[in-house]
Amino acid sequence: MNISEAIKGRISVRSYLDKPVSKEVLTSVLDTARWAPSGTNTQPWKVVVVQGEKKQAISDAFLAANKAGLETNPDYAYYPEKWQEPFKQRRFECGMDLYKALDIGREDKEKRLAASLANYQFFGAPVSLFFFIDKVMGKGSWFDMGMFLQSVMLAAREHGLGTCPQASTSDYPDIVREITGVSDQYSLICGLSLGYPDESKPVNQYRTRREPVEAFTSWLE
Numbered sequence: 619m620n621i622s623e624a625i626k627g628r629i630s631v632r633s634y635l636d637k638p639v640s641k642e643v644l645t646s647v648l649d650t651a652r653w654a655p656s657g658t659n660t661q662p663w664k665v666v667v668v669q670g671e672k673k674q675a676i677s678d679a680f681l682a683a684n685k686a687g688l689e690t691n692p693d694y695a696y697y698p699e700k701w702q703e704p705f706k707q708r709r710f711e712c713g714m715d716l717y718k719a720l721d722i723g724r725e726d727k728e729k730r731l732a733a734s735l736a737n738y739q740f741f742g743a744p745v746s747l748f749f750f751i752d753k754v755m756g757k758g759s760w761f762d763m764g765m766f767l768q769s770v771m772l773a774a775r776e777h778g779l780g781t782c783p784q785a786s787t788s789d790y791p792d793i794v795r796e797i798t799g800v801s802d803q804y805s806l807i808c809g810l811s812l813g814y815p816d817e818s819k820p821v822n823q824y825r826t827r828r829e830p831v832e833a834f835t836s837w838l839e
């Protein structure tokens with residue numbers, strides 16, 4: 619697989635096979651990703667790999683918090699408070715395309731809720747990785763984290779693995795810190811579900827849209 623194929627073929631995988639991922643493979647993915655660049659080589663990433671009972675405990679706690687109506691309290695605001703164009707429309711299309719792939723109608727609130735709660739079950743993935751950053755680090759280090767995250771997602775592809783980055787799994791950072799034993803000196807950036815994709819599921823067969831190069835590039839000569 620060449621680099622363009624690796625980048626263009628990566629999708630957010632939201633259905634997984636019930637097949638474990640070996641520690642050797644997971645280590646290899648992280649061993650590749652650690653070569654991601656970072657400002658002054660600070661390597662600000664901290665990763666917790668969660669599987670088995672611990673993963674189930676986090677999932678159960680997320681679902682219980684949601685059921686109890688507990689207010690989400692992420693460590694940072696991922697999205698704007700008030701959506702503006704063109705981002706509003708792109709976000710809308712993103713949701714619509716996903717619901718279409720899941721065959722969920724606009725009015726079907728029950729199925730929509732179930733689709734949303736699937737986030738808290740890591741879409742059935744056997745592995746969830748949680749990405750943390752030390753609170754002493756500045757804004758710049760957050761985009762180092764983004765590059766690291768993409769590196770993990772691409773390295774995973776080499777092993778036939780699929781991934782889904784999830785801001786939703788940082789809705790309740792205190793739950794994750796408590797169960798993983800990570801101190802509150804660290805901000806939880808996001809989770810990443812990982813496993814072997816269930817290719818037979820339509821949710822893994824559609825493609826999200828992208829703007830053409832002209833839409834975001836100016837050429838000055």
Ligand SMILES: Cc1cc2nc3c(=O)[nH]c(=O)nc-3n(C[C@H](O)[C@H](O)[C@H](O)COP(=O)(O)O)c2cc1C
Pocket residue numbers: 628629630631712737782783784785786787808826
């Ligand atoms: C940091 C980050 C957080 C995301 N959080 C979620 C999430 O909580 N739930 C979800 O289903 N998808 C989530 N996504 C996936 C995006 O919806 C997806 O990347 C986007 O629609 C483009 O589709 P693609 O990844 O299939 O190319 C997230 C993506 C990123 C980069």
